[in-house]
Amino acid sequence: MVLNDLDREVLRFAAAHCLVAPDHVSALTSAPIAEAGARMVRLAANGLLVRDRLAAAGWGCFRITCAGLRAVASGLPPPRLTRCHRHDVGVPWVWLAARDGVFGSIDRVLCEREMRGALSDVDAPFEVQPDGEHGHFPDVMLLTRSGRIPVELPLAAPAAEQLAAILRAYAADARVVAVLYLVVDPWVGELVQSVVGQLELTQLVHVQPARFGSELPSPGDD
Numbered sequence: 001m002v003l004n005d006l007d008r009e010v011l012r013f014a015a016a017h018c019l020v021a022p023d024h025v026s027a028l029t030s031a032p033i034a035e036a037g038a039r040m041v042r043l044a045a046n047g048l049l050v051r052d053r054l055a056a057a058g059w060g061c062f063r064i065t066c067a068g069l070r071a072v073a074s075g076l077p078p079p080r081l082t083r084c085h086r087h088d089v090g091v092p093w094v095w096l097a098a099r100d101g102v103f104g105s106i107d108r109v110l111c112e113r114e115m116r117g118a119l120s121d122v123d124a125p126f127e128v129q130p131d132g133e134h135g136h137f138p139d140v141m142l143l144t145r146s147g148r149i150p151v152e153l154p155l156a157a158p159a160a161e162q163l164a165a166i167l168r169a170y171a172a173d174a175r176v177v178a179v180l181y182l183v184v185d186p187w188v189g190e191l192v193q194s195v196v197g198q199l200e201l202t203q204l205v206h207v208q209p210a211r212f213g214s215e216l217p218s219p220g221d222d
Helices: 005-016 022-029 033-045 066-071 085-099 112-116 160-172 186-198
Strands: 049-052 061-064 108-111 140-143 148-152 179-183 205-209
Touching: 005 022, 005 033, 005 061, 005 066, 005 112, 022 033, 022 085, 033 049, 033 061, 061 085, 085 108, 085 140, 108 112, 160 186, 179 186, 186 205
Parallel strands: 148 179, 179 205
Antiparallel strands: 049 061, 108 140, 140 148
């Protein structure tokens, strides 16, 4: 298969994410969703993507393969299919929102897969150490001239103690100038805001509704 520029753009996008769907690619390339879906089906037919039929997206979702990664010279490993379908479908919308300026002027946007694979990156490391041993990566990292803005997309209520440890680690990192929690369910946002208030981090941590891209499916759709 001879790849054109749009094919490579789609594959680079897929390399950064665990799952991508045609509506993501439609937003990425400004193509009609039917055209985006047909492109992804064609890439899958040539072994560059693999299609997973999930209820999280009407067309199903796609993951990049080893051959797809080689086609765009990516050193990342192929993504594994997880049980967090709803989250994995949501994160690409965060990336697209950042690209489109929803969060202001951004120099660079990185997803967790990219952060984990960027050991030799001049800006690495990207994780914080909530317990002093195990690193925590945000879902998306916004790199700005002022500093770093980790973005989290919690679709289920995090354990309060774990959340507090992560927030304290962000607050202790001089590179972090703000932390953004995007919430779909209001009660998750209430929990995050409660912990933020207890830690007196309201100037650093911001909680906002996730309003971008297409609607995320309900938890039962997985």
